[in-house]
Amino acid sequence: MTVAVEFKNVSRHFGTVKAVDGVDLAIAEGSFFAMLGPSGSGKTTCLRLISGFEKPTGGAIRIFGEDVSNTPPHLRNVNTVFQDYALFPHMNVRDNVAYGLMVKGMGRAQRHAKADEMLALVKLDAYGDRKPAQLSGGQRQRVALARALVNEPRVLLLDEPLGALDLKLREAMQDELKALQRRLGLTFVFVTHDQHEALSMADSLAVFNEGRIAQIGTPQDIYDRPATRFVADFVGSSNVLPPDLTRSLGGPSQWASLRPEATRLAATGPVTGTVKALRYLGSGTRVVLDANGTEIAAMVPAGQPVPAEGDATAIDFDRAALHLMGSA
Amino acid sequence: MTTAPAILPARGLADRLTATFWRHPRVLLALLLTPPLLWLGVVYLGSLAALLLQSFYSIDEFSGVVKEEFTLKTYGELLRPSNFDILVRTVTMAAAVTLACAVLAFPIAYYAARYARGHWKAAFYLGVMLPLWSSYLVKVYAWKLILAKEGIIGWAAEKTHTSWIIDGLLSIPGFESSSLSTSPLGTFMVFVYIWLPYMILPMQASLERVPNSMLEASADLGATRAQTFRTVILPLALPGVIAGSIFTFSLTLGDYIIPQIIGNSANFIGMAVYQLQGTAGNIPLAAAFAVVPILIMLVYLGIARRMGAFDAL
Numbered sequence: 001m002t003v004a005v006e007f008k009n010v011s012r013h014f015g016t017v018k019a020v021d022g023v024d025l026a027i028a029e030g031s032f033f034a035m036l037g038p039s040g041s042g043k044t045t046c047l048r049l050i051s052g053f054e055k056p057t058g059g060a061i062r063i064f065g066e067d068v069s070n071t072p073p074h075l076r077n078v079n080t081v082f083q084d085y086a087l088f089p090h091m092n093v094r095d096n097v098a099y100g101l102m103v104k105g106m107g108r109a110q111r112h113a114k115a116d117e118m119l120a121l122v123k124l125d126a127y128g129d130r131k132p133a134q135l136s137g138g139q140r141q142r143v144a145l146a147r148a149l150v151n152e153p154r155v156l157l158l159d160e161p162l163g164a165l166d167l168k169l170r171e172a173m174q175d176e177l178k179a180l181q182r183r184l185g186l187t188f189v190f191v192t193h194d195q196h197e198a199l200s201m202a203d204s205l206a207v208f209n210e211g212r213i214a215q216i217g218t219p220q221d222i223y224d225r226p227a228t229r230f231v232a233d234f235v236g237s238s239n240v241l242p243p244d245l246t247r248s249l250g251g252p253s254q255w256a257s258l259r260p261e262a263t264r265l266a267a268t269g270p271v272t273g274t275v276k277a278l279r280y281l282g283s284g285t286r287v288v289l290d291a292n293g294t295e296i297a298a299m300v301p302a303g304q305p306v307p308a309e310g311d312a313t314a315i316d317f318d319r320a321a322l323h324l325m326g327s328a
Numbered sequence: 329m330t331t332a333p334a335i336l337p338a339r340g341l342a343d344r345l346t347a348t349f350w351r352h353p354r355v356l357l358a359l360l361l362t363p364p365l366l367w368l369g370v371v372y373l374g375s376l377a378a379l380l381l382q383s384f385y386s387i388d389e390f391s392g393v394v395k396e397e398f399t400l401k402t403y404g405e406l407l408r409p410s411n412f413d414i415l416v417r418t419v420t421m422a423a424a425v426t427l428a429c430a431v432l433a434f435p436i437a438y439y440a441a442r443y444a445r446g447h448w449k450a451a452f453y454l455g456v457m458l459p460l461w462s463s464y465l466v467k468v469y470a471w472k473l474i475l476a477k478e479g480i481i482g483w484a485a486e487k488t489h490t491s492w493i494i495d496g497l498l499s500i501p502g503f504e505s506s507s508l509s510t511s512p513l514g515t516f517m518v519f520v521y522i523w524l525p526y527m528i529l530p531m532q533a534s535l536e537r538v539p540n541s542m543l544e545a546s547a548d549l550g551a552t553r554a555q556t557f558r559t560v561i562l563p564l565a566l567p568g569v570i571a572g573s574i575f576t577f578s579l580t581l582g583d584y585i586i587p588q589i590i591g592n593s594a595n596f597i598g599m600a601v602y603q604l605q606g607t608a609g610n611i612p613l614a615a616a617f618a619v620v621p622i623l624i625m626l627v628y629l630g631i632a633r634r635m636g637a638f639d640a641l
Binding site for chain 2: 051052053072073074075078079080082083084086087088089090099100102103104147148151
């Protein structure tokens with residue numbers, strides 16, 4: 001495996017604020033890597049450290065083995081799709097896409113031909129003559145993508161590129177981005193605060209918390225075996241059990257996570273409580289139980305009877321589904 | 329459940345007026361627009377029309393009486409060498425002042441728009457605006473003293489043995505004079521000083537609207553600083569530069585005080601207008617002179633528009 005991007009104990013401090021604090025990271029070439037975390041967790045700063053818009057205050061960053069600590073952004077062979085797209089409003093779409101080639105001195109006819117090729121790749125061949133202001137949000141996003149790809153970068157950085165799109169378009173773009181990444185075999189580094197997006201698109205992902213990586217692994221690792229309480233909480237939908245509850249269920253006195261899908265409602269079970277809330281999700285109903293002050297959710301598949309709010313019921317589950325984790 | 333009425337009773341005149349405006353939106357618009365339109369239409373454009381009209385009259389050279397007949401004779405007089413020199417001198421000065429203001433203003437405006445925050449921003453606005461609050465005449469006379477042979481610049485040059493720089497500048501053809509305060513170079517310096525804020529402020533406003541991510545995108549795609557400046561910053565800041573240059577250019581075109589106090593007393597358009605409508609009593613020629621800056625500005629805006637200066641608006 002070739003390592004595309006490597007962080008060795010990288011820090012970026014702004015005064016007393018540790019935006020990125022001692023991060024170690026290795027992103028494999030050709031992989032779709034997601035950086036997931038709440039806002040202010042350091043994921044965007046990490047992306048900007050790769051593109052060169054931030055300088056590390058400690059540690060070393062290597063891109064394909066080369067130390068880039070002293071390399072300015074315009075000499076790094078990586079390109080970025082910006083969160084607000086940052087399309088140049090005074091240029092038409094074709095000139096926007098051809099910009100990277102223009103500043104490298106490529107002739108007009110040649111760069112326009114390449115730009116049109118890129119526009120075809122993102123299915124915008126007919127829009128070359130328009131100004132960015134005449135495009136929809138989704139179309140602008142594609143132009144930004146084409147503009148970043150035209151330089152044939154070795155790593156493509158995407159800073160919450162789908163954040164401004166509505167849900168339906170976002171899902172369509174997720175599939176398209178993934179397909180494009182497979183087709184080009186390019187390394188994508190994708191920053192998002194949306195756990196579903198990260199889990200569904202990435203080959204591997206890093207979960208950030210307060211400038212550090214809380215966990216790094218495949219989506220299955222992260223979802224099934226969260227390393228810490230934070231990861232379980234943030235990646236979401238998993239039940240987080242405090243140590244005394246874990247012990248009462250026969251485990252050690254340690255925080256644990258339990259996926260709702262691994263549970264079932266039963267007349268009797270290790271956890272009993274009253275139904276506090278119901279959320280109909282189409283494919284099933286999420287039932288939240290109040291078990292002596294701890295909220296525990298269970299999934300009832302569609303077609304099975306659902307209790308009413310206030311009913312007393314119990315939850316049963318496979319002991320193997322109980323996953324122990326650190327308290328951080 | 330309370331049983332409040334679906335329609336609330338009007339509490340007074342204000343409620344009824346608001347209701348009237350809601351039913352007839354144009355009434356409010358008309359009320360708001362009529363006074364300023366009257367002012368603009370009658371006072372501004374009306375006087376401009378009167379001026380334009382006067383410029384097509386001519387003066388009887390013997391009696392000095394204005395003949396109210398349409399003729400282009402007065403405009404013809406503008407082309408006389410002595411008058412044409414005034415036009416060329418004024419336009420050259422206005423262009424030079426505008427260029428110098430643009431070059432000086434850009435770094436200041438760029439810094440203020442990109443980097444200045446909080447107190448520094450306040451200091452910037454204060455620094456730029458403060459000179460505008462003091463009397464124009466006081467500033468011009470102050471400059472006369474500063475630029476005089478015995479003034480602070482001459483004194484400092486003498487003490488630092490750099491008088492040769494000033495002497496050298498004052499021996500350049502066109503600038504020849506015994507001191508800066510009586511040289512066209514002095515006129516130029518004072519014009520630049522007086523009008524600089526009018527260039528900085530619109531420039532800063534337009535630079536502020538260029539998001540940082542756009543400059544980062546340019547660098548990200550491989551552009552050098554110079555390329556980013558030429559292909560991204562300048563085109564996006566152009567409306568501000570044009571707005572600022574409209575101020576500096578037209579203000580220089582019309583000013584008649586600075587060239588009177590500083591410089592070699594060579595005539596400028598404003599001075600010519602002042603003399604012609606006053607002592608000479610030649611209103612038609614004064615009007616014709618006054619129309620020239622308007623025409624120049626229209627041509628200038630036309631060129632700016634064609635160059636795409638307003639595309640990014």
